Amino acid sequence: MLEASPYIGGIARTHVWEGNRLDIGGHRFFTKSEEVKQLWGEMMDEPMLKVPRLSRIFYGQQFYPYPLKIGATLKNLGLVESFRMLLSYLAARWRPVLPEDSFADWVRNRFGERLYSTFFKTYTEKVWGMPCTEIRADWAAQRIHGLSFGSAVLNAIRNSGKVKSLIKTFDYPRLGPGMLWEGAARKIGERGGEVVLEARATRLHHRDGAVTAVEVACGGETQQLHPAQVISTMPLSTLAKCLVPPPPPNVLEAAEGLKYRDFLIVALACRKPDVFPDNWIYIHSAEVRVGRIQNFRNWSEAMVAPGHGTTLGMEYFCSRGDDLWTMSDEGLVALAKREIAALGLVPESELEGGYVIRELNAYPVYDASYREHVETLKAYFGSFSNLQTVGRNGMHRYNNQDHSMLAGQQAALRLLGRTDLDPWEVNTERSYYEEQTLAGKAPESGSGNSAATPQTLPEAATPAVT
Template identity: 55%
Template sequence: MSNPRQHYPTVVIGGGPAGLTAAYVLSKENQAAVVLEKADRVGGISRTETYKGYRFDIGGHRFFTKVEIVKKLWYEVLGKEFIRVPRLSRIYYDGKFFNYPLEPFDALSKLGIFNSFQILTSYLKIKLNPLPSENNLEEWVTNRFGKQLYRTFFKTYTEKVWGIPCTQIQADWAAQRIKGLSLKKAVLNALFKVNNTKTLIKEFDYPILGPGMMWERFQERLNEKGSPVHLHTNVIRIERSDNRITKVIAEQDGQLKQFTGDQFISSMPVSALLKRLSPAPPDEVLAAAHGLKYRDFMIVSLIIDQPKLFPDNWIYIHSPEFKVGRIQNFKNWSPAMVPDPQKTCLGMEYFCSEGDELWEMAEADLIKLASREVVELGLVDNLELIKDGTVIRQYKAYPVYDGEYRQHLKVLQDYLSTFENLQTVGRNGMHRYNNQDHSMLTGILAAKNILGENHDLWDVNTERSYHEDFMKKPTENSAAKLPSAAVA
């Protein structure tokens, strides 16, 4: 080793929301930790990237939660640097923009009488004769909305996001992300205002310089409290002795460093964690780790020479003829994200898998593709207005809920439970498609476990509280909503 061993009471692998939160909670109790982050900045998929002064998210990240302990931390760390942002988004489908959440009369008028009739009859048919099983997303959604509405507003976008047929996506993903929905509830809500669903989120908090601002503040506070955050630090080996982790070996600026600790918390992809253990886990555990799949993500940020383009924060692109899945208008999240008020920065989001044709495209070709698509969508008048662009690739953005993931994850979970001093947290640490507040909650509970409490992190309720429902009433704030089937 090129340097002496560094020892901390707790070693945290990963500087995303979960890892930073765990270290921060410990630091408040005067328990030192060290955070090891592979990237050049903190925040993970919730970070904010910069390009020539333009700031952009890796997908939009609203700050809204009903998890009070998380909300308290947000305000404690960021305080008055939040702004309130009105929420506006639409769905592009079949050449038309639909209000989102769907408004019944807006949707029906744009779908036309024939399509609307098909949706209604399809719904009545499935209610009279429901599918006998709900093993995959297609069956789950069809039983609640009918085949026609599933095909119209679920199937294309969902398969664009995940890159596999809806029949290969497990129903528990739908139950987690599209919770408590039915067409009957939506119609009753629209016609008679008898909906009991939760209030639609009409506005949300947002750090004035993007979500990365939050995690940079966490980083600053941890460094001040003697819990350093090391960037450019790639964990390459995690050593164990029997049922205890003993040390982490990481590469930092071309040098190998080792970190020992009494407790270890990891938010790195759980499959990667198992592959880096030394001695290696049993063969069946490694096989399960190799069996977990992920979906990758790219954002092509385009700088447009126009002060205003469209009012939405983001737009979902459901039509299959376009490769782009979602478009962010960062100026509408916060004007401070764009350094020149006469210009606009759009984030063209592409869902892909490492090694596929889209992922392997050269940056210049991706910028050309995104530029062509945004003009063809009618959101930018002509190509001459697009002055610049850049590409960010995000590995392992989404854990995939395919037909085998549950059995693989159970093997890994059972094996990890045998370690006395290791906890996994966050989206990738637990292979759960959760949001940043639930990732933070796992970090909080992991820290509390180290401080003497006893929480099962796997019981954190990812279905908790605020997933908006199917359709909104035209004149009311309370709503039932049809989610676009995979919001980051």
């Protein structure tokens, strides 16, 4: 196994900073797959923690429970604003914007201007870095499928009724997700495998529809491997550009067309252990750029260096080359401190040092043309006899760990003769809920995941962005 970075675990690694352990965004463990549950059990040397879950939305200096609860929401909004929301909903139903081209049109038509701007607009724009008027309506239709004003209100009223509330606890390794992946690497070693760190595959030579050699940059040298089979988790677009000879122009065009959203987390050491009770908070307030705030002590006490208060993770969605991505670490730490203080959550005087982790390609972008590009790349790579692509960026899909693993596992099983399996079929269900829906489809178990939940708010419009 070749790993380009010095770390085990990819996006699901756990970084260590001065004894504090940091996720690249908190990683809850949830799966409906028995195979994955079994694998997690084998990879962990101790049982996972059952962590109580609290994650709220912060907007206009107030906390809103997530999922929305009618009492608390009305109390925060006040009767006048609630009435205005109802009127703006009725106005939108009376005079919808047609044609419904953008995400903004789609949501406004179904929820009204005021609900849209309170619970959808700001967070979505932070995540995707573009105005909601430029995000296509079919994305909303896909991600917010099944949610309407009526069902949202019903959901809020009957939070513990037909719609089972979000899981109240989630599984989490005591030392963060990296603990599981580091355990996996150790066990691979014990069984005779090898995980080589800081070894980047730079070129894949191919002939007659088969990879013949992989060039690897490792320790300042380039080595050539001649694997019988290759399974790749690198971004589909990078893989296409690594091929020697290059693929046909339409494949390169598709590779160029795939877009990614990048991500950075600014960890702040806080003197006080109990700053807020949430595991994380969604920040909808438009006056700050932070999108979400993690409180790592509330995931596991062992994530915080002994004798310290807590570590907060200020999450910023960004794009390589933009002002956030290129800001110096000192600048980002100062920004994060100013913003958390401005929100009134933690005064700057409680904060000590800070640390920045940047993650390229954290989110595969689902734009108007991604599906077509992925199909082109999938068909092209599918014509190779000894190459499979799996995982989140390897398939340009919002896979969580479980689906990334399942795709990997199926690719491995194919090598053992299970040619009936198709990793591309993993996670093709339209949604993968962590709650019971009004339709009554119950999940087998679990806690969080990335999918939009039909009766609550959608992934990038609010919660559950992974």
